[in-house]
Amino acid sequence: MKRLFKNGSIAKGDSKEFEKADVLVGEWGTIELVAPEVSADTETEVVDCEGCLLVPGMFDLNVRAREPGFEHKETLVSCAEAALNGGVTGCVLMPDTAPPTDSGTLVKAVQDLVSENSPIPMLVSGCLTKKREGQAMAGFSGMVSRGVPMLTDSGNEVQCPDLLRRCMEYARDFDVLVACHCNTSALTKAGAVNEGPVSYRLGLPGIPTISQEIAIDRDIRVAGFTNARLHLQQVSTRGAVRSVAAAKADGVRLTCEVSPHHLLMSEEYIADYDTKYKLDPPLRCQSDVDAMLRGLIDGTIDAIASDHSPHTEFEKSSDFATAPFGVSGLDTTVLALYDGFIKPGYFGWDLLIQRYSIAPRKIAGVDPVSIKEGEKADFFVFDPNAETAITREYLKTKSPVTPFLGRTLAGAIRQTVVGDFCFAK
């Protein structure tokens, strides 16, 4: 059946202006017409979008669907639903499954699971080192031939600089992106929160900012030295942003991402040992948070990535030092950023589309999406005048552990359209 999205306005990455137009999606999921005052025939379902925006689908570079191995935390089905619920129409899956995807065969196995279970593209990334152990290189060629968008050990940074160098040299010839979640384990140790007045007050072991910054500086040097393409995951400190800006000016082939949590929250949120604020990297101090926003706006930070890391409530109900790092993010990222930044006027939809739809797709090597005639339908309907209560029922992820649970955020995602598939609420 054809669908006509009537009376809405189209948001774009390259313009602050919205285009008032009706959008007709054909029965095969292609946008047939974008024009004012399109009339529907009797075969067409009309979706009234009065007062709403049509926004290109977002793309998340840092997602864990937990399958295979941790299906009690999340599955590909629940992960895809969470994505669609949050206006995300594509993502990169991290390789930290069990077993980790460190070979072409395993990548293929997860790709098959994705195609059976997910209505949206989920690109399977591969490991840099075998089992993500940082000891020996994983089988690059098999994984690259399966089309991995990046090689990364995800939460495990390769600690040995020589091994990282060889990985980057080897990756360069395949022109495959190397992604690093920067962390110096000798400095992080058993840390649970950012080191500083808050870690002191709470009596929790701290993670110093230099733990990320030294790793970032090292990885940038190695990338510059080997001329590999490097993507830095989850930058969190103002020093990190400075290093990235300097390296980009030096011509290093470098991109980086930030999470919505590090854009919106400081360590001061961790009152009362609430584990839904236990993140890796940890929430930092307010001046770091401010630097994240500046870096996102000026383009030093290329992309937003939710670092979707679902855990069960029981796992997160442990004491702060013992509880696992990470929270779920796919359901809430667009709403949280609209509520925190777009509505109050810090930046516009154009920037969010640039950083959470266009740039991440470019980094992952896929074509950007836009709402134009002839393109595959890939967008969501956003009502800026509504609000959304983030409840357990609202969240589609299996893990309701998010800092936004219990909050009411401005805006509402009415439905998400991917080709002929429509996720409506």
Added chain:
Amino acid sequence: MSELKPRKDLLDIESLSLEEIEYVLENAFPFKQLFQRSVKKVPTLRGKTVLNLFYEPSTRTSSSFEVAASRLSADVTNFTISASSVVKGESLLDTIETLQAMRSDYIVVRHQSAGVPGIVAKHTGASVVNAGDGYHAHPTQALLDSMTFREVYPEYQGRKIVIVGDILHSRVARSTSTLFNKLGVEVGVLGPGSLVPAGRHDFMQRFSSWDDVFDWGPDAIYLLRVQMERQEGQFFPSIAEYHRMYGMNSERVARMRQLGAYLMHPGPVNRGVEITDEAMGYEKSLISTQVENGIAVRMAVLHWLKPEIHAD
């Protein structure tokens, strides 16, 4: 004394009002006088149960709570959980569930991880007393320290105390310095740079040598225990060097004596590390008084807290 709002748990010092602090300290003194009598018991908590839940071994603190509870005529159960049984898989929430079934009125918790007493408090109607959690807090230690200080200095405001040693990993330093600061006692710290985090407590004056400390003229010197098992080599070069730089020795005792300053220590003492044998004999040492006051303060705390347990 005016009526206080009832309080269920004692988890830290930060959340205490001055009135509450005064209430506990003033009640501790009559309990202490009780110790001079041949019968040291009062019937205050008769029929109530106190559970000592210790995830970290601690003979001194758990005994102190046990004595305090039994002098209040409560029944005491000791529930010591070794790290190995935690590894076997019973989670904290499972344990709390079990404790709920035991229907204790008071639970005294020590845990290696900061924040755990708060989790226990949230999940049970029993009054929870934090007996030390991670590097976070040890509120009854702070209360007994200030009781001890106020016994020797009834005019305590504006007086000075210096805390010496590992501030970074010390819940005692955090709670005790916070309480002294609330009471208007000036707090200084002395210790190696690797163990005294910079810029953490703006109310504490940082010293880098004993000379500076003695020039400041403290009324008491509070030595912290050196956690030898985890620190040598990582935070300072050797025990011998620590002892030379920061330990209390005869020469430093002589300077303390000139000042008339008292010596305090939360125990147990590492002789030859933070303090020499000779210095242990210093006539103005309050170390045993601290132990005695610990029982009185813990009685006052148990007497003060009000469990929220309703009979079904």
